[in-house]
Amino acid sequence: xxxxxxxxxxxxxxxxxxxxxxxxxxxxxxxxxxxxxxxxxxxxxxxxxxxxxxxxxxxxxxxxxxxxxxxxxxxxxxxxxxxxxxxxxxxxxxxxxxxxxxxxxxxxxxxxxxxxxxxxxxxxxxxxxxxxxxxxxxxxxxxxxxxxxxxxxxxxxxxxxxxxxxxxxxxxxxxxxxxxxxxxxxxxxxxxxxxxxxxxxxxxxxxxxxxxxxxxxxxxxxxxxxxxxxxxxxxxxxxxxxxxxxxxxxxxxxxxxxxxxxxxxxxxxxxxxxxxxxxxxxxxxxxxxxxxxxxxxxxxxxxxxxxxxxxxxxxxxxxxxxxxxxxxxxxxxxxxxxxxxxxxxxxxxxxxxxxxxxxxxxxxxxxxxxxxxxxxxxxxxxxxxxxxxxxxxxxxxxxxxxxxxxxxxxxxxxxxxxxxxxxxxxxxxxxxxxxxxxxxxxxxxxxxxxxxxxxxxxxxxxxxxxxxxxxxxxxxxxxxxxxxxxxxxxxxxxxxxxxxxxxxxxxxxxxxxxxxxxxxxxxxxxxxxxxxxxxxxxxxxxxxxxxxxxxxxxxxxxxxxxxxxxxxxxxxxxxxxxxxxxxxxxxxxxxxxxxxxxxxxxxxxxxxxxxxxxxxxxxxxxxxxxxxxxxxxxxxxxxxxxxxxxxxxxxxxxxxxxxxxxxxxxxxxxxxxxxxxxxxxxxxxxxxxxxxxxxxxxxxxxxxxxxxxxxxxxxxxxxxxxxxxxxxxxxxxxxxxxxxxxxxxxxxxxxxxxxxxxxxxxxxxxxxxxxxxxxxxxxxxxxxxxxxxxxxxxxxxxxxxxxxxxxxxxxxxxxxxxxxxxx
Numbered sequence: 001x002x003x004x005x006x007x008x009x010x011x012x013x014x015x016x017x018x019x020x021x022x023x024x025x026x027x028x029x030x031x032x033x034x035x036x037x038x039x040x041x042x043x044x045x046x047x048x049x050x051x052x053x054x055x056x057x058x059x060x061x062x063x064x065x066x067x068x069x070x071x072x073x074x075x076x077x078x079x080x081x082x083x084x085x086x087x088x089x090x091x092x093x094x095x096x097x098x099x100x101x102x103x104x105x106x107x108x109x110x111x112x113x114x115x116x117x118x119x120x121x122x123x124x125x126x127x128x129x130x131x132x133x134x135x136x137x138x139x140x141x142x143x144x145x146x147x148x149x150x151x152x153x154x155x156x157x158x159x160x161x162x163x164x165x166x167x168x169x170x171x172x173x174x175x176x177x178x179x180x181x182x183x184x185x186x187x188x189x190x191x192x193x194x195x196x197x198x199x200x201x202x203x204x205x206x207x208x209x210x211x212x213x214x215x216x217x218x219x220x221x222x223x224x225x226x227x228x229x230x231x232x233x234x235x236x237x238x239x240x241x242x243x244x245x246x247x248x249x250x251x252x253x254x255x256x257x258x259x260x261x262x263x264x265x266x267x268x269x270x271x272x273x274x275x276x277x278x279x280x281x282x283x284x285x286x287x288x289x290x291x292x293x294x295x296x297x298x299x300x301x302x303x304x305x306x307x308x309x310x311x312x313x314x315x316x317x318x319x320x321x322x323x324x325x326x327x328x329x330x331x332x333x334x335x336x337x338x339x340x341x342x343x344x345x346x347x348x349x350x351x352x353x354x355x356x357x358x359x360x361x362x363x364x365x366x367x368x369x370x371x372x373x374x375x376x377x378x379x380x381x382x383x384x385x386x387x388x389x390x391x392x393x394x395x396x397x398x399x400x401x402x403x404x405x406x407x408x409x410x411x412x413x414x415x416x417x418x419x420x421x422x423x424x425x426x427x428x429x430x431x432x433x434x435x436x437x438x439x440x441x442x443x444x445x446x447x448x449x450x451x452x453x454x455x456x457x458x459x460x461x462x463x464x465x466x467x468x469x470x471x472x473x474x475x476x477x478x479x480x481x482x483x484x485x486x487x488x489x490x491x492x493x494x495x496x497x498x499x500x501x502x503x504x505x506x507x508x509x510x511x512x513x514x515x516x517x518x519x520x521x522x523x524x525x526x527x528x529x530x531x532x533x534x535x536x537x538x539x540x541x542x543x544x545x546x547x548x549x550x551x552x553x554x555x556x557x558x559x560x561x562x563x564x565x566x567x568x569x570x571x572x573x574x575x576x577x578x579x580x581x582x583x584x585x586x587x588x589x590x591x592x593x594x595x596x597x598x599x600x601x602x603x604x605x606x607x608x609x610x611x612x613x614x615x616x617x618x619x620x621x622x623x624x625x626x627x628x629x630x631x632x633x634x635x636x637x638x639x640x641x642x643x644x645x646x647x648x649x650x651x652x653x654x655x656x657x658x659x660x661x662x663x664x665x666x667x668x669x670x671x672x673x674x675x676x677x678x679x680x681x682x683x684x685x686x687x688x689x690x691x692x693x694x695x696x697x698x699x700x701x702x703x704x705x706x707x708x709x710x711x712x713x714x715x716x717x718x719x720x721x722x723x724x725x726x727x728x729x730x731x732x733x734x735x736x737x738x739x740x741x742x743x744x745x746x747x748x749x750x751x752x753x754x755x756x757x758x759x760x761x762x763x764x765x766x767x768x769x770x771x772x773x774x775x776x777x778x779x780x781x782x783x784x785x786x787x788x789x790x791x792x793x794x795x796x797x798x799x800x801x802x803x804x805x806x807x808x809x810x811x812x813x814x815x816x817x818x819x820x821x822x823x
Contacts, residue, residue: 078273084131084264086158086245087112090123099246104260105146105204111260114155114246119254123243132237134266135160135168139232142210142270143170146260149200150174154737155255156248157207158262162241163683166190168233170209171253174200175730175737179218181209185231187770192740195226202257208271222275249686252736326353344462345380345491359485359493370418372396377460380491388415395420400443410445441472448472464492464516481516506533548575567592574748576764581605585631586767586812598768600631619648624675634820635675647672667692674821707731726758749773749808767812780806 092099092112098119104111114121123131135141145157152174159169169182179195195218199205208219211233218226245262246255265273272278328335328350335341335350342348348357362381367373373382374396388395395401395415400423403411413420428446431438438447454474455467461476465484468477478484478492485491497503497518498511505511505520509532512519522534527542539545539560540553547553547562551572554561562572569578576589583595587606590596597606612618612633613626620626620635624643627634637643645656654660654672662668662679670679685691707716716722716731723729729738743759750769751760763769780788783797788806796802801819805812 078265078267082134082266084134084266086131086262086264087259089127089130090121090245092121096121102258104258105148105206106260109261111146111258113258114255116254116256118250119247120250121245121247123245128241128243131243131264132160132241135235135264136237138235138266140212140266140268141235142208142265142267143168144206144208144261144263144265144270144274145170146204146206147199147257148202148204149255149257151200151202153200153256154253154735155246155257156244156253157246157255157259159244159248159253160237160241161244161248162238167235167237167241169248172199172255173737173739174198175735176739178739179207180739181216183233186234187231188234189231191231193228193230194739197225200257206274208274210269210271212268217269217271219271219275219278222271222278251686254735326350328353328355330355342380345485346493375460375486375488375490380486386415386418388418388420390415390420402440402442402445412445439472460488460490462491464494465489479516504532508534508536546573548573550575550577579605583765585609586765586814588763588765588768598631620675629815632815632817636823643675645672645674647675647677649677707734707736749775766807766810767814769807772807775808778809780809780811782811 087110090096093101093110096119098117099112099114099121101110102113143158147157149155149172154173154175155171157170157172160167161169165184166182167184169180171180171182172178173180177196177198177200179197179199181193181195183191183193185191193216197218197220199207199220206219206221210217210219211230214229214232216226216228216230217224246259247253261274263270325337327337328339330343330348335355337350337352340347340349342360343357345360346357347360348355350356360380365373365382365384367384370386371384372387372394374385376383376385386397388397388399390401390413393401397415400412400414401420403413405411410425412423412425414423415421425445431447431449433449437450439450439452440447450471452469454469457474459467459474459476461467464479464482465476466479467474476489478489481495481497482492483495485493494513494515495502496513498505498513503511503518503520505518508523508526509520510523512521520532520534522528525536526534527537528534538555540547540555545553545560545562547560548564548568548570550568551562551564551570554563564570564572564575567578568575570576577591577594579589579593579595581593581604583589583597583606585601585606586598587595587601593604595604595606597603600610600612602608602610609628609630610617611628613620613628618626618633618635620633624635624637627636647654647656647658649670649672654670654677656672656674659669659671662670667682668679669682670677672678682692721728721730723741724738726741727738728741729736741758746760746762748762749772750763750766751771752763752769753760753771760771766772774790776790778790780790780792782788782794782804788794788811790806790808793803793805796804796813800823801816802813803816803819
């Protein structure tokens, strides 16, 4: 300890000292030699004290011996018996097909490229067993890897598995941007920890996952990203377990990219060997140089920023002498301050950068004889126009009128020079509609078909006005939310519904005018109910409460109250069903006075044992005799009888020891064992060239953009998704990426994972639970008045096959079927 302190002090003093070569005192020289000889290692990719930084000078200008001494301080020794250097042990260089050596993040070790080609990077049984001897039954270890993963790739970094059981598998998904750790716990269950993080970005990263019992820490690039409490991993690796690198098997989980420094350290906090700075309390040469370099950079930034501020102040002083005029822009035209203009039927003015418009007031005009006021194209107000009087009606200059003779001929007149003068008729086009659908016009001798579009022939409708077709002409109409500025609706203006009280905004809202409409905005502290009304923040209505699904929510000022519904008990946030008489024999209260009974019991309170022997609800075959038991039954061979142990399956006799494949499921194998039929899925051996790809799609070596469903009956195109075995799966460019279905957190003392379900549930009966939050302060009293601690188990006194357990103060007993078979 004293040596390490003095060595660190010496390294720091030398960094602070002048840049000249010095010989160290003999004491430090000897201790440095002993430290290095003891096996202290440089962490992969670390920079020694004397090594140059990019664009800078050496950290310490004191010579090579300083490098060795400071390195010994910053590095951490690793006992070789606790270290697995995967890349070195697998001997990939030049001997593994589909993998080649390439430059890495640093030159301290070899790096290998795992391309998108068929490969088989698997440890030999002998090498794998060497790995597993170090890992077997260990609960403290660290995975270290330096990698550069291709974008969007979803691949396995390393996998330790036996058949379908993944004891330890590290995976990076570029499809979902997350890291996944698959492992098995002491309860022989599979677990997956998901860490949202992007590794597949075609950039170098240093990754470490350190596990110490139930404590997990994830570092990326020497930054602690996640720290969690997890189920304790179970590393009882059986014989036949395989070790894969860069893939799950020969067909799936291909990692695409470069890997370097792949290591397994059987020690807690192994990330320190990858990132020594995470555990240093005294700065090293590198730390000191980095600090000095950063100060110099900050001084440079400060000088440049001060110069820019000085220039900005000079420009601001010049601006104080200028007059900045605000302008307005309307329809692409810029207007100066106080400038006025006419826009349709509005007079507009630029005031302080804002356009202000008001309706145009038309002047009163006295028209001379034979003229009258009429609208002129492009102008808002009427002007005097010459007129004609014909058959008692007044026509303006250019207007036309048709007159039909007694013989039905059409004569066309036009107002010219105060007289209606006859003009020649136009040549009428042929119509493609029956005569009954032809419409005569007042200004033309040519008829049109019913539904003719007059608007396409031109109209005079201006801003906020639209053209609408009538039967014999076109007219203008104001859009919704606008009103006419003159009687022909050619010019329209916005209606301010808020100012005129023509809105539907109700309590707790403010009306805001919009072009052609309005909107109701909630006042501060209120939330929207619909488009026109708001209410105070209601956590019950908005589902922003923590009430149980069997509780009633009551909104209060600034919060809410939860009250359990009738038939349920609890504090409102957790409400459990209440059964008045309780549920016996391991039954669970699932609703008000409703018990769910375990197999073998029935009745309102599960108080009645089912006699499987008397009701014929048993499977005792051949010469065996059924004996009823509490909660079950037993098939026994009478004395003097020769029970064969044969089985009856689907109406057929199967002999003891016989193995067969199901007729309706070729991927399931069944066997008869002492009268019991045992079935399981076919075990996939992807090394077998004759493996059935229908049952083992993960063994398909073909490279294509399609993926085969796990059942083998369907193929999916790239981008398809499906659910399989409590996982959401997706096919993308030939890669299948699966991740666990999300489950709500279960915060209760007892929980159970029902069959055919993916998520655990809380249960009130500890005897039904398979997961218990153990409380060591609670004990049980067994049938002989012996105190039992939580978690302990024993054979019930006076029986041979009844196993009892203490579960947080509750005694739970059950009959062991395996024990009954052995009687």
